[in-house]
Amino acid sequence: MPRNTSVPSTSAMSRRLFLTATGALSLGAALTACGGSDSGSSAASAKPVSQADIDKAMKTPTELTFWTWVPNIAKEVALFEKKYPAVKVKIVNAGQGTPQYTKLRTALKAGSGAPDMVQIEYQAIPTFTITDSLLDLRPYGASALRSTFVDWTWGQVSGSKGEVWAIPQDTGPMGMLYRQDIFDKHGIE
Structure with a gap:
């Protein structure tokens, strides 16, 4: 989830930031299961959010903008909106x-126009974390999702100090094929 770093930091979390973070976690969990202003506060100083706070926020009418290129993502978003009818994506x-x-x-950089949630490929996440452009999702319960992903996948969205920058959407399979006859021809075992 992008962070608007041009907004001055405050100790209080805005309602929009809270809804964005909880929405991102809920949407991430929904996507996994299926298939305002920004305070700029850091996770290190942010207090953990209770389930009661999350439940209240998810009942508060709001609209979140989600940048994605996934085909047919509207089906998953519709399931999310059905579960949380006050939140429109x-x-x-x-x-x-x-x-x-x-x-x-x-x-x-402009301080406006960034989405509340954005799909970022694993290899691009570091380019946004080094500029402090992503919100650490630990205070919003993201760490609790750790056990639902394989180590490699979780490692792509988390930092060296335990930060959680994103919720994985998927992990694609990868394999290597080779021709045994060519290996044999060149003496490769």
Whole structure:
């Protein structure tokens, strides 16, 4: 989830930030199961959010903007909105890869226009964490999801100090194929 770093830091968390964080966690959990202003406060100083606070926030009418390129994501978002009818998710296809990341960096630098939630490929997450552009989701209960992912996947979305920058959506399989006859021809065992 992007963080608007141009907004002055305050110790109090805004309602929009809270809803965005809980929405991101809930949407992330829903996606996993299925298939305002920003205070800029750091997770180190943020207090953990209770389940009662999350439940209250999810009943508060709000709209969250979600940049994604996933085909048919509207089906998963509809399931999320059915469970949390007060929260509406505006889906925006802002591109994929470099074009989207350029738009996101521009919006973050400008201090306006950034989405509440954004899909970022694993390999691009570090480029946003080094600029302090992502919100650490630990205070919102993200660490509790750790056991639902394999180590490699969780390692892609978490930092060296335990930060949780994102909720994984998927992990694709990868394999290597080779031709035994060519290996044999060249004496490779």
